[in-house]
Amino acid sequence: MDRLTQAVRQQLGLGRLLPLGGAADGAWITEHAAVGALRRAASAALPGARLGTVRLGLADPATAVPAAVPAPPSALPAGPLRLTADFAATVDEPLPAVAGRLRAALWSAGAETLGLDLDAVDLRATALLDGPEAVGSTEAMTAPERQADAESGAEAGTESGAEAGTESGAEAGTEDDGSAARVVRAVPGVARLAPVLGGPAHAVRTRDRTDEEPGRHTQVQIAVTEGRCALDVTAAVREAVAVATADGAPGPVTVAVVVTAVDPVGRAAR
Structure with a gap:
């Protein structure tokens, strides 16, 4: 199966991105x-x-x-x-x-x-x-x-390139924000970084926005630990990442979190 076909089938397998909480919560699953x-x-x-x-x-x-x-x-x-x-x-x-x-x-x-x-x-x-x-x-x-x-390969915990790319992307100078990634991992209830959207190497992606709409935006993709309220975990992640990425920001700092997996308790973290 070629890479494009596999990527399309993976995205289809994920289904829709559903809002967690309300409009102010900035989180999806x-x-x-x-x-x-x-x-x-x-x-x-x-x-x-x-x-x-x-x-x-x-x-x-x-x-x-x-x-x-x-x-x-x-x-x-x-x-x-x-x-x-x-x-x-x-x-x-x-x-x-x-x-x-x-x-x-x-x-x-x-x-x-x-x-x-x-x-x-x-x-x-x-x-x-x-x-x-x-x-x-x-x-x-x-x-x-x-x-x-x-x-x-969309199942949480598969040995796909997505999880491997999390670490290498942050170290190889891609759009991943390594410091923010470390902050995310430290949030209680975050099982692991779990990138599946936009390529396997972009679990935490920070970018400065346009001159017309200045600011800094970070998108985070995580797996949460089953039994922890996913909405509460994403709120804590947003707060931590906003602080971590605020230094030198050209305007308001925003954070969006996507939960891509819910890991059963006892699953070994990687």
């Missing part, structure tokens, strides 16, 4: 990372159910507002989100009860653990399973995101 975290939360809360296709998008695009900082390319504006998902469950419990528990688990994981501004969680039962063995046998079919992982 890839749909791929969000869905992975939601899927794990649902599996832990309801072992007898399996999520199928999961999608997240703006509940009402007409009410969305631009972010207060320069947004990454293709990032959605800030606004309430709607989560839609299919699920399969065993016959041990009435489907309405399963749906209610699943909705509560997804809402908690999305709003409280990730920091998504959820407006609705819509679920549709698509299959009945005979027992635990059937639940396990359908896991691959009910996780369509995993096919994109296998083909693009």
Whole structure:
């Protein structure tokens, strides 16, 4: 597979860039990372159910507002989100009860653990399973995101050039800001630098803006540790990076943070 094709498939596998919090929060999470975290939360809360296709998008695009900082390319504006998902469950419990528990688990994981501004969680039962063995046998079919992982290397923790490029880019004089990268790593809840947008060597990219709109802007791409509120982690990263990059700035300093992965607890940091 040539590099261009692989890059395109990786970007498609990431899904949309979803806003974390509101317009003032300057943070996003890839749909791929969000869905992975939601899927794990649902599996832990309801072992007898399996999520199928999961999608997240703006509940009402007409009410969305631009972010207060320069947004990454293709990032959605800030606004309430709607989560839609299919699920399969065993016959041990009435489907309405399963749906209610699943909705509560997804809402908690999305709003409280990730920091998504959820407006609705819509679920549709698509299959009945005979027992635990059937639940396990359908896991691959009910996780369509995993096919994109296998083909693009977008899964958090794969041994792709993205993670390797994080270190080499900062040292080789690319647009990465090495001092800011060190600050980012020190923020509690940051599992690692995790660049997937704009090339593998740009986990922390700082640039001075134009004369017409003076200022300095930094974009950071990170993986957060599962169990830490992603929105809180991005807020701490923005504050730390703003201080680290303010010296000599030609105008206002802004920071945007993109969460590209949510690393399960116990995953070895690199």
